[in-house]
Each structure stands twice: as structure tokens, then as C-alpha cells.
Amino acid sequence: MSARHRRPDEDGPTDPGSGPLVDSDGVRFRVADPAHELAGVRLQVDWMTGDLGPGWTPEFAWSDGRWTLDLPRPAAWRLEYQFTVRRDGDTVWTTDPGNPRRVPNPFGDKSEIRFPDYREPPWLLTPATGPVTEIATPGGRLARPVPVRLFSPAGLASDQPAPLLLAHDGSDLAERGRLLSWAAQHARTQPIRVALLDPPDGLRDQWYSADPDYCAHLAEVVLPAITARVLTGSVIGLGASLGALAMLTLQRRHPGSISGLALQSGSFFTPELDPQESGYPFFDRVCAAVRQVAAGPDRSVDAPPRAVPTLITCGTIEENRFNNEAMVTALATQGYPVTFRPVPDAHTMIGWRDAWYPALDELVAGLR
Incomplete structure (x- = not known):
């Protein structure tokens, strides 16, 4: 060259x-x-x-x-x-x-x-108009309550039904990823609310590494607190990296809580594919959770999983690509309607952001 x-x-x-x-x-x-x-x-x-x-x-x-x-x-x-x-x-x-x-x-x-062929998503300039309300919840079995903020697009009354996007690392997705601009653009054709969930400092690894207490808290405390405030339709779980693993774990442990999944660059670690992550303090717990999902339920004991529509996105050049491809295969084998969208990027916020349109729009629209 x-x-x-x-x-x-x-x-x-x-x-x-x-x-x-x-x-x-x-x-x-x-x-x-x-x-x-x-x-x-x-x-x-x-x-x-x-x-x-x-x-x-x-x-x-x-x-x-x-x-x-x-x-x-x-x-x-x-x-x-x-x-x-x-x-x-x-x-x-x-x-x-x-x-x-x-x-x-x-x-x-x-x-x-x-590179010369890169283009930013067209919705980035959309103003994120609409109120953002804090929703207080008790901590229960968790060390601290889950901070929750609820975005509703301008003009959507609390008694009007709309899908709910439940977003891990919500404030970061909103600030660096402009998630609420995406939601405001989507709301022009279909209103959608966004619940921004944020782990307090020092608790992200604990909560998002397939912690059963955290998943139970979302299903039994956080989601009821939201649905008591607004009329909610389908609930779509959005998460990236460990946040994706936590959303998938929530859906498997509490299948009635989630109608669809948007999992981005999930930390679906296995000892074979991810030995470089073995020093991570929760590596064994993550691997065990991934192994359990991949194996599927014991048909002689367990009910079949609720196979919800699932979007999985992953960067073409990131290390998690291989474990994400393995998860796509595992979920599809268990009957999940899975859409896999490779993104020409790495394990980055911009890569996640760039995958929302049109893939996330299509997932939400399909749950009407």
C-alpha cells in the first residue's frame, strides 16, 4: 500500500x-x-x-x-x-x-x-426527549439496592402500554452509547421505555457474574417496582459483556420475567475457549453458568426452557467472538429463535451502539 x-x-x-x-x-x-x-x-x-x-x-x-x-x-x-x-x-x-x-x-x-467506509448510526442526532425518573427499591438479600432510572419517551402516559428495555450498565449505555437517543428514535414508530440498571461501585463483578441472588432480586423486586409505576408490555433484556451473561442468567432462572434478549459480546467464558480469563475472580462461577446453559435442562427433571427471541451481537475481532458463536449454537439447538449479528468492531461501546440499528429495532418490533 x-x-x-x-x-x-x-x-x-x-x-x-x-x-x-x-x-x-x-x-x-x-x-x-x-x-x-x-x-x-x-x-x-x-x-x-x-x-x-x-x-x-x-x-x-x-x-x-x-x-x-x-x-x-x-x-x-x-x-x-x-x-x-x-x-x-x-x-x-x-x-x-x-x-x-x-x-x-x-x-x-x-x-x-x-476507516473510510465507517458510518455512524443515523439516530445519533435524535434528541433524547422524555422524563427520566428514579425508582427506589429495597436491597433485600443484596448488599445494596439496585439503582434504577426509568426513561419514558415524551408524551407517553404511565397508563399507556409499551415494551420495556431492561438495560444493564444502563447509565454507561445512555452516556457513552447514547441509548436514550436510540430509544427516542425508535419511539417515533413504536413507543418504548428504558430501565437503566446500574451496579454500585465494586459490585458489578459480583452481580453480573451469574449471581443467583441478583437475578432473583431483579425478578422479584426490581421488575415489580417498575410495572407498578407504568403499564408494561414485552420486557427485553439488554446487556453487554458480563451484563449480557447476567441477562441470560435472569431469563434462564426466571423465565417469566423476560420476553426477549439482546446480548452483546457476552462473557460466555469456557475453560477451553477463554483460558486467558482464568485469573478473573469469578471465572469458575461464570464457566459453570455457561456450561449449565449450554447443556440445557435435564428433560427428566426440568421443564423445557422458555425459548425467547434472542439477538446476539459480537465484534468480528474480539476474543469473545468464539464463545458467542458457541452460545448461538447452544441456544438455537434448544429452540431459541436466535439472530446473530457480527459487527466489524471489537469489544467496545461504539461497537455495541452501532449494532442496535436495525437489529434491536427488529427484535422489539417482533415482540409486539
Whole structure:
């Protein structure tokens, strides 16, 4: 790929010798270092790089006053990344100083590359008009109550029936993912309410790792508290990563509570597919829950599961792709009407956001 066909990333730096050069085939990363003061630069990503070709390395090479790295384009519309820079025996994590594009992340901002064929969802500019109301619930068997906020589109009265989207990591999906803009756009053709569920600090891993007490609390306390306030139709469980696992666990343990599932990049860990996650404190419990779902009920003892319409989305270059594909097969075998939508992205909020339209719209519309 010739450098003359590349362009600096949109709104790129004025220094022509630094920053990423992007075209449809890949990226050339550049870090200016005219005095050769750095000991090394390395690209840091949290997506799979095994398909980039034999011998490819994330280490930059220095020449003619700058560090450079050529990245063949992976199967994605966009990329999030950081650098590690080595100097005087120290290693520093940093965003790309030559790329002004930033993506907020709970673990630190990342730089972003957008390839020429990437397009943002058309609903992003829709104003999220409508009240957001806090719903207080007791903690019960949980260490703390589940924070719940309910969004209703403008003009929808509490006694008007509408589907309910029950969203794990709700505030994060609303803030970084613009979930309420999606809901406001969807409400133009079909009103929908959104319950934003948020784990308190320090409790996300405990609650979302297939915790039976948490699932029981949602079914027995949180959902009744919502339905006591508004007239609810179908209930669709939305979750990403561990939040997807928790939604699936809720539906399996309390099948009457959920009418449909939207599971994104689910943390459906197995020892065979995910040994890199074995240090996670709840790894064994997650694997046991996934194994139980995949095995299906004991037909001699258990009733068959309630096979609800299910949307599963997953990034084409993320590690969870393989365990998500295995879950698609397992649920389909058990009679779930499963739609699988690979997304040309990684394990990212933007990847999840970009999968909502039209896939989530279609799921909700099918539950009328």
C-alpha cells in the first residue's frame, strides 16, 4: 500500500510527519522522535491480532527521525488503541499524540481510527426527549439496592402500554452509547421505555457474574417496582459483556420475567475457549453458568426452557467472538429463535451502539 494514497486521520495533526495515515487497506502509525530519545514504542490493543499475517509485530521501528508501524487492516470499520512508550527504563501508556480522535473508556481514553467506509448510526442526532425518573427499591438479600432510572419517551402516559428495555450498565449505555437517543428514535414508530440498571461501585463483578441472588432480586423486586409505576408490555433484556451473561442468567432462572434478549459480546467464558480469563475472580462461577446453559435442562427433571427471541451481537475481532458463536449454537439447538449479528468492531461501546440499528429495532418490533 503506497503512502501517497493514505490520508491523515480526519482532523489530524498539522505536523505532516506524525499521526496515523489511514486508507481502506490499513494504517501507518507514526511517532516523531527526531533526537531518538525513546527506547521503543508499541501498539496496544485489546482485540485479536492473529489474522494480521505471519511475522507481524506491534513494535514500532525507528528510522529518519520517527517511529513507524504498518498495520494491515483487520476485519473492522474502526479501531481503538493506545501506545506504550519506553524511555530511560520506564514504560508509559499513552494515547496517540498525533491523533486528535479520542474515545472515552472506563480504563482510560483511547485513540480512534475510522476507516473510510465507517458510518455512524443515523439516530445519533435524535434528541433524547422524555422524563427520566428514579425508582427506589429495597436491597433485600443484596448488599445494596439496585439503582434504577426509568426513561419514558415524551408524551407517553404511565397508563399507556409499551415494551420495556431492561438495560444493564444502563447509565454507561445512555452516556457513552447514547441509548436514550436510540430509544427516542425508535419511539417515533413504536413507543418504548428504558430501565437503566446500574451496579454500585465494586459490585458489578459480583452481580453480573451469574449471581443467583441478583437475578432473583431483579425478578422479584426490581421488575415489580417498575410495572407498578407504568403499564408494561414485552420486557427485553439488554446487556453487554458480563451484563449480557447476567441477562441470560435472569431469563434462564426466571423465565417469566423476560420476553426477549439482546446480548452483546457476552462473557460466555469456557475453560477451553477463554483460558486467558482464568485469573478473573469469578471465572469458575461464570464457566459453570455457561456450561449449565449450554447443556440445557435435564428433560427428566426440568421443564423445557422458555425459548425467547434472542439477538446476539459480537465484534468480528474480539476474543469473545468464539464463545458467542458457541452460545448461538447452544441456544438455537434448544429452540431459541436466535439472530446473530457480527459487527466489524471489537469489544467496545461504539461497537455495541452501532449494532442496535436495525437489529434491536427488529427484535422489539417482533415482540409486539
